[in-house]
Amino acid sequence: xxxxxxxxPHGFRRRGVLFxxxxxxxxxxxxxxxxxxxxxxxxxxxxxxTTRAPRPGEVDGRDYHFVDVDRFREMxxxxxxxxxxxxxxxxxxxxxxxxxxxxxxxxxxxxxxDWQGAQQLYQLAGGDVVRVxxxxxxxxxxxxxxxxxxxxxPEIIEGRMARAEREVSHWDAYDYVLVNxxxxxxxxxxxxxxxxxxxxxSRQTGLIGFIRGLIK
Amino acid sequence: xxxxxxxxPHGFRRRGVLFxxxxxxxxxxxxxxxxxxxxxxxxxxxxxxTTRAPRPGEVDGRDYHFVDVDRFREMxxxxxxxxxxxxxxxxxxxxxxxxxxxxxxxxxxxxxxDWQGAQQLYQLAGGDVVRVxxxxxxxxxxxxxxxxxxxxxPEIIEGRMARAEREVSHWDAYDYVLVNxxxxxxxxxxxxxxxxxxxxxSRQTGLIGFIRGLIK
Numbered sequence: 001x002x003x004x005x006x007x008x009p010h011g012f013r014r015r016g017v018l019f020x021x022x023x024x025x026x027x028x029x030x031x032x033x034x035x036x037x038x039x040x041x042x043x044x045x046x047x048x049x050t051t052r053a054p055r056p057g058e059v060d061g062r063d064y065h066f067v068d069v070d071r072f073r074e075m076x077x078x079x080x081x082x083x084x085x086x087x088x089x090x091x092x093x094x095x096x097x098x099x100x101x102x103x104x105x106x107x108x109x110x111x112x113x114d115w116q117g118a119q120q121l122y123q124l125a126g127g128d129v130v131r132v133x134x135x136x137x138x139x140x141x142x143x144x145x146x147x148x149x150x151x152x153x154p155e156i157i158e159g160r161m162a163r164a165e166r167e168v169s170h171w172d173a174y175d176y177v178l179v180n181x182x183x184x185x186x187x188x189x190x191x192x193x194x195x196x197x198x199x200x201x202s203r204q205t206g207l208i209g210f211i212r213g214l215i216k
Numbered sequence: 217x218x219x220x221x222x223x224x225p226h227g228f229r230r231r232g233v234l235f236x237x238x239x240x241x242x243x244x245x246x247x248x249x250x251x252x253x254x255x256x257x258x259x260x261x262x263x264x265x266t267t268r269a270p271r272p273g274e275v276d277g278r279d280y281h282f283v284d285v286d287r288f289r290e291m292x293x294x295x296x297x298x299x300x301x302x303x304x305x306x307x308x309x310x311x312x313x314x315x316x317x318x319x320x321x322x323x324x325x326x327x328x329x330d331w332q333g334a335q336q337l338y339q340l341a342g343g344d345v346v347r348v349x350x351x352x353x354x355x356x357x358x359x360x361x362x363x364x365x366x367x368x369x370p371e372i373i374e375g376r377m378a379r380a381e382r383e384v385s386h387w388d389a390y391d392y393v394l395v396n397x398x399x400x401x402x403x404x405x406x407x408x409x410x411x412x413x414x415x416x417x418s419r420q421t422g423l424i425g426f427i428r429g430l431i432k
Contacts, residue, residue, distance in 0.1 A: 133417075139430055165431045177417045179426070189415060196412030199405060201349075201393045210395070214355055215381045 012206030016103035017197050018125055019043065020111045020118045020174075021190070023134035024164030026145040028180040032134065033112055035187050040194070043108040046099055049075065052090035065095070083113065083120035096124070103128055108194070115170035130197045132190060133174035137181035139164070228422030232319035233413050234341055235259065236327045236334045236390075237406070239350035240380030242361040244396040248350065249328055251403050256410070259324040262315055265291065268306035281311070299329065299336035312340070319344055324410070331386035346413045348406060349390035353397035355380070 021036075023029035037043060049065045051072050060066050067075075072091050076084055084093030094111070102109055111121065115133075122129050136142035142164055146157050171177050176193050180186040201207065237252075239245035253259060265281045267288050276282050283291075288307050292300055300309030310327070318325055327337065331349075338345050352358035358380055362373050387393050392409050396402040417423065 135426075135430065168427060168431050171423070171427050172417065174417055176412075176415050177420060177423055178415065192408055193412045193415060196392075196409045199392050199394070199409060201388065201390055204393060207387070207393055210351075211384060211387050214351065215384050 012204050012210060014106050014198060015128070015203045015205050016042075016106055017108040017130050017194065017203065018099065018103065018111065018121065018128040019108055019194060019197075020113060020121060020129060020131040021134065022112075022114055022118055022131070022167070022174070023180070024136065024142060024167045025160050026142050026149075026164070027134050027136040028145075028183055028186065029112065029134050031183055032180070032187050032190055033110060036190060036194075037110065039191070040108070042106070043110055043194070044102075046094050046102070046109045046111065049081070049084075049093045049095060050090060082124050083117045085113075085117060094121075099125070108198070114167060115173045119173060127202060130176075130193065131174040132176045132178065132193060133171055134186065135168065135171070135177060135179045136164075137179055141181075228420050228426060230322050230414060231344065231419045231421050232258070232322055233324040233346050233410065233419065234315065234319065234327065234337065234344040235324055235410060235413075236329060236337065236345060236347040237350065238328075238330055238334055238347070238383070238390070239396070240352065240358060240383045241376050242358050242365075242380070243350050243352040244361075244399055244402065245328065245350050247399055248396070248403050248406055249326060252406060252410075253326065255407070256324070258322070259326055259410070260318075262310050262318070262325045262327065265297070265300075265309045265311060266306060298340050299333045301329075301333060310337075315341070324414070330383060331389045335389060343418060346392075346409065347390040348392045348394065348409060349387055350402065351384065351387070351393060351395045352380075353395055357397075 021029050021033055037045065047061065047063070047065060049067050049072060051067060051069050054060065054064070054066050058064065069091070072084075072093065075081060075093065075095075076091075080096055081093035082096045082099055084091060099109055111117070113121070118129070118131050122131070136145070139161065143157070143161060146152060146160055152160065178186050178189050197203070237245050237249055253261065263277065263279070263281060265283050265288060267283060267285050270276065270280070270282050274280065285307070288300075288309065291297060291309065291311075292307075296312055297309035298312045298315055300307060315325055327333070329337070334345070334347050338347070352361070355377070359373070359377060362368060362376055368376065394402050394405050413419070
């Protein structure tokens with residue numbers, strides 16, 4: 001039996017979804033993003049431009065497009081990015097042309113960005129964007145998850161908790177808000193949202209040809 | 217295991233969905249509506265007002281609110297209907313107050329109306345409305361389905377076919393358009409749409425209380 005939350009049942013040509021997943025660090029977004037990418041062949045991450053140096057094993061053009069600061073600035077001033085951000089002294093940008101090409105090919109793109117990135121994206125690609133925010137069941141649970149990782153110092157955990165509160169306060173900048181108290185259930189909800197969004201008339205670009213055939 | 221396309225996973229208070237299913241006669245909407253009502257305890261049909269006489273077995277207040285023409289006209293001029301229509305010499309209207317009360321209680325309402333009804337509804341209840349249009353796989357298939365019923369004369373079938381073409385031409389007045397070439401698959405898609413729409417932030421009225429508790 002096919003997956004019960006399958007979309008594209010008729011194989012019409014469709015425009016892809018620009019699918020944003022945001023959450024405070026520790027709320028489980030990375031796990032859900034990984035599961036989603038593994039489960040959805042039509043969904044991929046966009047390849048960003050960055051000014052940071054490649055890490056061992058990273059491949060230019062696959063993991064990132066590695067560029068120097070001057071090139072990055074030039075692209076930014078030419079409005080070649082859908083959104084870009086400064087993170088820890090490095091710049092990261094999402095290339096507009098690549099994203100729109102991918103969407104027009106009927107492939108969906110996953111974005112793992114915060115509310116400000118989501119806002120930038122929405123301003124430039126409004127109707128293509130679907131924004132999902134994942135909340136932790138409680139801040140105590142979030143703190144426990146961060147502590148359980150045992151990779152961060154107490155100071156860094158405090159910083160993450162403060163940042164999490166600020167992130168959560170922007171919950172109303174999202175189309176959907178989910179609470180991740182059960183990762184499988186949350187994953188199911190994310191799948192359901194993606195499947196329904198793909199079915200939207202506005203994305204079913206092949207429908208018009210079908211309709212013309214129907215009432216010719 | 218719970219139904220994989222279950223919504224309301226966190227039991228937050230939410231505002232109901234005003235769920236419109238339209239299709240040309242014979243495209244399978246009634247079957248899907250029946251399956252949906254049987255499968256979704258939070259979904260029901262609204263009880264309309266009508267000027268036609270009760271049929272045997274029909275109960276006032278359950279099947280319809282039966283009123284005379286003067287009372288119906290009075291209600292219409294008082295803007296008490298969300299939408300109303302003239303069908304074969306009788307009037308049918310959807311009571312606004314009842315519908316909004318039901319939505320505020322977190323219950324969804326199914327509407328089996330045409331594109332004009334959907335348009336009226338959207339004008340008065342915009343954000344609450346989700347409009348789904350169900351297409352037949354082809355007009356030849358639609359004709360076969362109408363002929364297979366063997367209840368209608370050839371003239372009535374011709375009339376239905378002409379009406380179907382007009383209906384289909386309004387496909388772009390809907391949020392979602394599905395092709396019913398497999399009733400189970402089409403039903404699954406309708407369930408997916410309803411589940412995702414219930415998860416929309418704008419309907420999760422209980423979320424704000426949860427957020428306040430989270431970052432108090």
